[in-house]
Structure formats: C-alpha cells, structure tokens
C-alpha cells in the first residue's frame with residue numbers, strides 16, 4: 001500500500017514551483033511506482049509529484065485513447081518544446097480538486113521532451129487527451145492548476161466549493 005496521500009486545493013504547497021531532478025535512482029523509481037498506484041486508486045489519468053508533497057519535476061500519466069488500452073508514462077523533467085496553434089477544449093478534473101470538473105481550452109497538440117525511468121532522453125508528439133493531460137501535469141510543476149485557465153468567477157466558485165467540502169469533512173463524524 002502506498003505511503004502517499006494527495007494534497008488538495010487550496011493548500012499552498014500546490015503553488016510551489018518544482019525543482020528539476022539531478023539523478024534517477026531506485027528511490028525515485030519507487031516514488032514513481034507509488035505515485036502511479038495512488039493515481040490509479042483515485043481513478044486519475046495523471047499525477048504530478050507536488051500533489052503528494054514532493055516538489056520535484058516528475059509526473060506519471062495513464063491515458064487511454066479510444067478503445068486502446070491505457071498507455072502508462074513516467075516522465076522526469078518534462079518540458080514542452082512545441083505547442084500547436086489550434087486549440088481544443090477538454091473537460092478536466094484533478095485529484096487535488098476532488099469532484100470539480102470544467103472545460104479548459106489548451107493547444108491541441110504538443111511535443112514534449114523528458115527522461116524516462118531509465119534516464120533515457122525521449123521525445124513525444126501527441127494530441128487529444130494525452131496532450132491535454134501532459135499540459136495539465138506540467139502546469140502542476142510550475143504551481144499552476146487547471147482552474148487558473150478559467151475566468152476568475154468560475155475559479156472562485158470552484159475554490160469556494162472545495163473549502164466548503166473540506167469544512168464539512170472536518171466536522172463529519174468519523
């Protein structure tokens with residue numbers, strides 16, 4: 001069982017900028033495995049290390065396109081090299097903003113460079129849900145949440161709902 005738990009908004013930790021990783025070792029691979037496990041348990045398709053309180057540039061994703069089985073990725077120091085001009089809109093959620101969904105507009109395609117779990121340099125160009133997921137997770141590494149792409153009114157509404165849910169949870173009998 002994973003030792004990690006997911007930090008939820010508006011916790012200020014989620015606003016921290018994550019630092020690049022210098023080395024990829026077994027401890028890091030174990031962290032990625034734990035992150036993967038907690039992501040799957042939460043029914044998420046992506047998770048950034050900062051969401052479990054680790055301010056390192058590390059994300060995991062598990063995205064299925066159409067009827068294909070989900071593709072698992074572990075990305076260290078991911079960087080967006082290129083974004084398409086054409087936008088697309090996807091409904092997004094986040095394990096750090098439980099039960100909140102909103103449509104977000106982002107570039108339709110991206111090219112991303114990263115190190116894989118073995119430390120090999122890789123490049124990936126993709127569109128659709130995976131492109132959205134990668135942009136969402138890489139945002140987390142810079143302290144950005146998907147609600148930051150919404151209007152102030154929508155963002156405030158979602159944050160208010162989250163605070164209310166947390167208050168209710170705090171007073172609910174165990």
Ligand code: NI
Pocket residue numbers: 093094095096136137140
């Ligand atoms: Ni998220």
